Amino acid sequence: xxxxxxxxxxxxxxxxxxxxxxxxxxxxxxxxxxxxxxxxxxxxxxxxxxxxxxxxxxxxxxxxxxxxxxxxxxxxxxxxxxxxxxxxxxxxxxxxxxxxxxxxxxxxxxxxxxxxxxxxxxxxxxxxxxxxxxxxxxxxxxxxxxxxxxxxxxxxxxxxxxxxx
Numbered sequence: 001x002x003x004x005x006x007x008x009x010x011x012x013x014x015x016x017x018x019x020x021x022x023x024x025x026x027x028x029x030x031x032x033x034x035x036x037x038x039x040x041x042x043x044x045x046x047x048x049x050x051x052x053x054x055x056x057x058x059x060x061x062x063x064x065x066x067x068x069x070x071x072x073x074x075x076x077x078x079x080x081x082x083x084x085x086x087x088x089x090x091x092x093x094x095x096x097x098x099x100x101x102x103x104x105x106x107x108x109x110x111x112x113x114x115x116x117x118x119x120x121x122x123x124x125x126x127x128x129x130x131x132x133x134x135x136x137x138x139x140x141x142x143x144x145x146x147x148x149x150x151x152x153x154x155x156x157x158x159x160x161x162x163x164x165x
Contacts, residue, residue: 044161044164044165045164046164046165047163047164048163048164048165050075050078050079051071051075052165053078053088053163054066054071054074054075054078054091055071057091057092057095057157058070058071058095060123060124060157061095061096061101061102061103061153062095062098062100062101062102063102074091077091078091085158088158088163089158092154092157092158093154096150096153096154103149103150103153104116104149105149106148106149108149109141109148109149109152110141113138113141113142114134114138116141116149116152117129117134117137117138117141118134120137120152120153120156121133121134121156124153124156124157124162125156125161125162126165137152
């Protein structure tokens with residue numbers, strides 16, 4: 001009986017030691033101030049209207065204003081179609097495949113990728129790219145020889161940012 005009692009006391013002591021040793025007593029408090037990070041020129045709260053979108057896209061690619069008849073036809077198609085992103089995609093593809101579109105040549109783009117990216121951001125977004133955006137696009141262009149200026153223009157013009165001003 002004496003041994004059983006000693007085992008119970010030993011087991012109780014081990015449980016007490018185990019329970020006391022598993023407590024996490026440390027708490028860390030970091031006094032960090034909230035910071036708002038923003039980039040100038042990136043806040044674009046207004047959505048372009050249908051006519052603005054079509055007119056601006058046309059003038060960005062052709063350097064001239066779109067004709068009234070073509071603008072009316074495209075805006076009617078835009079308004080009649082349910083999926084707005086799909087019809088925007090079709091309009092941009094149509095513009096990019098037309099004759100007379102002003103797009104730099106592949107050789108011009110690859111000769112000075114940095115200037116091409118800078119000019120493209122200014123042309124379509126009316127702002128300069130931040131360092132990460134510039135690096136990311138340059139890295140894509142330099143890393144993949146199948147990327148053409150038409151593809152870059154298409155990706156910029158079908159982005160959400162292009163739809164806002």
